[in-house]
Amino acid sequence: MKSSKVQVKVFKFTPLRDRAPRFDVYTIDRSGMIRVSDLLEYIYQNLDRNLAFRKISMCRFGVCSGCRVRINGHPKLSCLTPLDNATEFVIEPVAGYQIVRDLVVDFSKPVKQPAPSDGTAEINVEDDAQHDRESSLAEAIE
Numbered sequence: 001m002k003s004s005k006v007q008v009k010v011f012k013f014t015p016l017r018d019r020a021p022r023f024d025v026y027t028i029d030r031s032g033m034i035r036v037s038d039l040l041e042y043i044y045q046n047l048d049r050n051l052a053f054r055k056i057s058m059c060r061f062g063v064c065s066g067c068r069v070r071i072n073g074h075p076k077l078s079c080l081t082p083l084d085n086a087t088e089f090v091i092e093p094v095a096g097y098q099i100v101r102d103l104v105v106d107f108s109k110p111v112k113q114p115a116p117s118d119g120t121a122e123i124n125v126e127d128d129a130q131h132d133r134e135s136s137l138a139e140a141i142e
Helices: 036-047 125-141
Strands: 005-012 022-029 068-071 074-077 088-093 097-101 104-110
Touching: 005 036, 022 036, 036 088
Parallel strands: 005 088
Antiparallel strands: 005 022, 068 074, 068 088, 097 104
16 A cells, blocks of 8 residues: 655755755655645645745646656656556755755756755756656657
8 A cells, every 4th residue: 555645855945045965854744646746836835935946826737847756866847657556755945946845946047056965966958857848748759
């Protein structure tokens, strides 16, 4: 029997206020939730009204790619990423772009920056942006 609980580690950072990024950890009952975007919406509505993420209520089908984040280290669309049987998710902003706040990045400003997870790896912006486009396209086709 699959667990009804899921642990969600969410990247939190406001560049103008915070000295360093952190992860807030939530344990959530996954009942009635299908996608990672459902987890983010639940956290916002019930646990953290300050969480910044792109809520794309008009799309939710992978068309706009506005909900791109890193989920367990991989660029994904939160509206298309199923919860399946996973018991833990680490959600970070998509790499290679200037962080506005928490999971929101400025897609018009690609930058080279340390990866949020480990703080050491240099990101090749062109490769990561291309990977994002390819992943989004592949997910939309599936």
